[in-house]
Amino acid sequence: xxxxxxxxxxxxxxxxxxxxxxxxxxxxxxxxxxxxxxxxxxxxxxxxxxxxxxxxxxxxxxxxxxxxxxxxxxxxxxxxxxxx
Numbered sequence: 001x002x003x004x005x006x007x008x009x010x011x012x013x014x015x016x017x018x019x020x021x022x023x024x025x026x027x028x029x030x031x032x033x034x035x036x037x038x039x040x041x042x043x044x045x046x047x048x049x050x051x052x053x054x055x056x057x058x059x060x061x062x063x064x065x066x067x068x069x070x071x072x073x074x075x076x077x078x079x080x081x082x083x084x
């Protein structure tokens with residue numbers, strides 16, 4: 001798929017991006033088949049998907065999952081405590 005190749009060739013330094021998450025989504029059979037809607041992430045993405053992702057993508061996928069769950073009240077997000 002040309003888009004996956006483009007993501008693989010894209011280089012961003014200094015910040016984390018959601019490109020690895022986009023690549024993951026593009027590789028899912030329901031997405032390829034056009035069988036998806038706004039519940040795609042809730043239906044198909046699980047923390048176990050992180051296990052099959054290359055090491056460099058795990059932090060981005062984990063952050064994407066936690067952000068999605070937090071925005072949809074699926075799990076409490078832990079906030080860093082600041083020093084008093």
